[in-house]
Amino acid sequence: MDIITRRYLLRSPLFRCLILVLLIAFTTLFYLRQYSPQVFYGNTSREVFLTKEWIDPRKDKSLYQNITRVNAVIVVLVRNNELYQIRSSMRQFEDRWNKKFNYPYVFLNDEEFTEEFKTFTSSLTKAKTQYGVIPKQMWSYPQWIDQEEAARKRREMESKGIIYGGSESYRHMCRFNSGFFFLHPLLLPFDYYWRLEPSVDFMCDLDYDPFLFMQKNKLLYGFTISLLEFEATIPTLWKTVKKFVKEHPQYVSKDNIMDFISDDGGKTYNLCHFWSNFEIADLNFWRSSPYREFFNYLDKSGGFFYERWGDAPVHSIAVALFTQKSRVHFFNDIAYRHAPYAHCPEEREYHDTGRCHCNPGNNFESSYSQSNSSLCFANEIILDTKLPDRVGLLYPRIVGTHRKSRSWTISAIYEDIPPDNQFCATIIKLKDERKI
Incomplete structure (x- = not known):
């Protein structure tokens, strides 16, 4: 030229x-590279469970006929002051699914339900509703717990900013959901349950019977979201689990899902768990000898009260160890939100037909936020972004900030983050939290 x-x-x-x-x-x-948050999660539930072995409910037309009724129930653990939150959940649950099948409800509370609560919930469904009080022995301290030490541990965890660290009732709830709900007199007649909570959303129509699907395929556990537990709430849980397994190796399934809960063959727990506020499962699995002995062993260790063991990791570890992957199902087609996380099916067919109104781009499991370091999503994320020095003043609930090379690492408890702020809503507590 x-x-x-x-x-x-x-x-x-x-x-x-x-x-x-x-x-x-x-x-x-x-x-964008300098100022946009870079979010790192683990692999998706889709990658772990939505494999070629995954059973597609849409292929079995008998599930849609509403002829065969399974011995199943909707379980709701709720308080009187959560009436309008559970009404919201029920309205969506009925409109999206249960008005077609009319499965019964069992409402449980640690105190008597008010007549207003019973009237305002039963009026939302044509299905049978039952209301029960949790027996005191299922919602109280066992005799081997030092209550003064338990109170001291709560104060200590609360001072560290650990989520629900200071809550006594939360511990009773976790222990009840871990070891007793399936033994409540109102639930004893049933074989399967679907757990429903206040303030949740269902964003897709569901036209088949998931209970019948579970029964026909001999499934034990179904979920929609998997994520990581807060490590500070369960410091000795895995150590206790390993002791139990060593003493009872016969209970561990040969075709277990150890890889879901451990990245090193069981030496350590990777914190993966199924988010148990949504569960469709076989009640008889929890009533089985292996699980009952497992729970009793954990209970005697005191971790539900001296630490803050949740029912989600307890359930998940038991499912991973005592059953097979083929008996665990990822309900990809059930769009579900329990703030701040949601699952929305990504396949176009769910949206082109008008069945769903959720945005798959906002999915907790969106593929653009993957890494290959874990088998489930983290609820602990790192924002690699340059933030102004006044960030602590703008968002005083952020409990820890520190400079790391040219980026900030932020840590905050998600419940304290302003829900109307899209940027802040993505900031979740980090493992390596540092106080200012």
């Missing part, structure tokens, strides 16, 4: 426009 041609190109409006476009593109990419 001669000098005259080069000069002509440099003066050409088209060439100058091309250079300008390239500069804008480079600047935009640089800005």
Whole structure:
């Protein structure tokens, strides 16, 4: 190319426009890299359980006929002051699914339900509703717990900002859901349950019977979301689990799902668990000897009260160890939200037919936020972004900030984050939290 041609190109409006476009593109990419949050999660539930072995309910037309009725129930652990939150959940649950099948409800509380509560919930469904009080022995301290030490541990965890660290009732709830709900007199007649909680959303129509699906395929446990537990709430749980397994190796299934809960063959717990506020499961699995002995062993260790063991990791570890992957089902087609997380099916067919109103782009499991370090999602994420120094003043609930190279690492408890702030809503407590 001669000098005259080069000069002509440099003066050409088209060439100058091309250079300008390239500069804008480079600047935009640089800005996004420097100022946009980079979120790192583990692999999706879709990758772990939505494999070629996954059973597709849509292929079994008998599930849609509403002829065969399974011995199943909707279980709701709720308090009187959560009336309108559970009414919201029930209205969606009925409209999306249960008005077609009319499975009964059992409402449980640690105190008597008010007549207002009974009237305002039973009026939302044509199904049978029952209301029960939890027996005191299922919602109280066992005799081997030092209550003064338990109170001291609660104060200590609360001072560290651990979520629900200071709550006594939360511990009773976790222990009840871990070891007793399936033995409540109102639930003893049933074989399967679907757990329903206040303030949850169902965002897709469901036209088949998941209970019949579970029964026909001999499934034990169904879930929609898996994530990581807060490590500070269960410091000795895995150590206790390993002791139990060593003493009772006969209970561990040969085709277990150890890889779901451990990245090193069982040496450590990777904190993965099924989010148990949504469960469709076989009640007789929890009533079985292996699980009953497992729970009793954990209970005697005191971790539900001296630490803050949740029913989600307890259930998940038991499912992973005592059953097979083929008996665990990922309900991909049930769009479910329990703030701050949601599952929405990504397949176009669910949305093209008008069955769903959720946005798969906001899915907790979106594939653009993957890494290969774990088998489930983290509820602990790192934002690699340059933030102003005044971030602590703007968001005083952020409990820890520290400078790390050219980026900030933020840690905050999700319940304290303003829900109307999209940026803040993604900030979850980090493992390596540091106080300011």
